[in-house]
Amino acid sequence: MSLTASEPLTYSTLVRRRSLILLAAVAVLALVVVIDILVGPAFLGFWDVLSALTLPESRVDATVHVIVHEIRLPMTLMALLVGASLGTAGALMQTILGNPLASPYTLGFSAAAGFGAALAILTGFELPLIPSFSIPVAAALGGCLAACIVYGMARLRGMTSEVMILAGIATLFMFQSLQSLVQYLSAPEVLQEIVFWLFGSLVKATYLSVSITGGILFFVIVLLLPEVWKLTALRLGDERAQSLGVPVERLRLKIFTLIVLLTAGAVAFVGTIGFIGLVAPHIARMLVGEDQRVLLPMSAVTGAFVMAGASVISKLISPGAIVPIGIVTAVIGVPFLFLLIIRGRRRFW
């Protein structure tokens, strides 16, 4: 009854291979994280950084301690969490919409967050008790507004991927225009602040913002765990998934909400990072396939790697300064993606 020639690759071999790739990716990420902590405009030596990380505060130079613990560590942790959040959000978005171009950026969430932040900067909006959170909250609200628009359209015409993608692209263009309008209306010094925010930057990372972004990522992961196989089934198409018992529309709504949370948690504190949500899932998919049990963590690790790598480059481009990270995320991710497209045997979608 066989249709085929012999095939050496068994599923258990494949699972082992994927686990090894994931472990190797984590190891590479760890290396990049160490480099990211070591590199910075203060030109600290390797041993200075190592002592600051390992010795008690009393035995380390106060300036070195502050630079490592108050500036570099929060920035590195934020890079990891933002990259992981956007990588996961992008993978989820591509899966629920069945579209390789879907990401929080291409569906307008980031543009709307940018608009929210720009509007807050222009108007000098300040929250009563937590003024330092005014811009992040405005950005998160902007992202949620975009999500509400896309969701509202989908409610009217059905939660299909086509409706959501069309509504998302329209939302992207609308908020990009509104962003431009706010920039046009701004005074030069305000404009500079808006543009800096829109570029995306890690320099304002604090342990509090790291905790919030990390808390959201953890919360989303917990909610995702029971859904991973249903998400995998969705890659067979809505009809097949539904016939397997997946409540497709309900699942899409739940995952859509989690994507909004992840994106809001990521862009609120660092600004618009457009590239990672799109490309990290593709890199991950080419390396480990479609099984969401592996694809989602791999997308997170890949996103974190691209973000941390971009952070290193942003500190090396101009010695003594830090270039906004949003400018360089593509610089590290695109060559890697091109290499996989050219050399990889696996389809990228």
Add this chain to the structure above:
Amino acid sequence: MTLNVKDLEVALGGAAIVKRASLSCAPGQFAMLIGPNGAGKSTLLKALSGLLPSRGHVSLKEATLGKAERQEVIAYMPQDIGPTSSLTVLEVILLGRLRSLGLSVPGDLAEAAQAALARFGLAALQGRTLDAISGGQRQLLFLAQALFRQPDVLLLDEPTAALDLRHQLVVLEAVRKHCTDHGTIAIAAMHDLTLAAQFADQMICLSQGRIEAKGPPENVLTVDRLQRVYGVEAEISLSAQGRPNVMPLRAS
């Protein structure tokens, strides 16, 4: 465990696609749904499986089946050969037991999935991705997945469409055996009338959304009916097993 369908109606975009369809299938029965393109075969199967909203009454084991219950006990295999994706063959078949899957795949479930693949000669492909196997292999795989679900009712939309002659027989023999062994009810939409007649316990002929005839193949497949429903002049002879052989002559 008889499947009873009474006055099933499906309307899409305001148009009635299936009109007051009633049918009954006994346990272990393999029924063939025939009819020309656009007769409503796929719509009827989708409505039975709960994928499309419908009116009417569907019951199994005397219990009425709502949409959720239908998705529990009915497995539906669409007529397309599925998406191109980098899911592996074993992952696809495991999805047939979605509710049993956790973060790790239990060893006995993986073994059962491998055995299900072996029954269709697909065991050697378990690590391959969907985009690296042929359309025919995909069709076999999705049938294997549907059987792996161990459903009470199996609905197949043109299950032999992408298959060569031998594998058409492989698929229908496998379904036939599964029905006999497990008491599963199978309903398959088919275009090859001779092949359908060879395996059918019951034939259901659909025309313009209505059930035109149902019963043993030799009663349903008549020259007059083929002329009326398909607009085809045909000769019908009986095989050595007493099954109708349809030889289409010309479109009228």
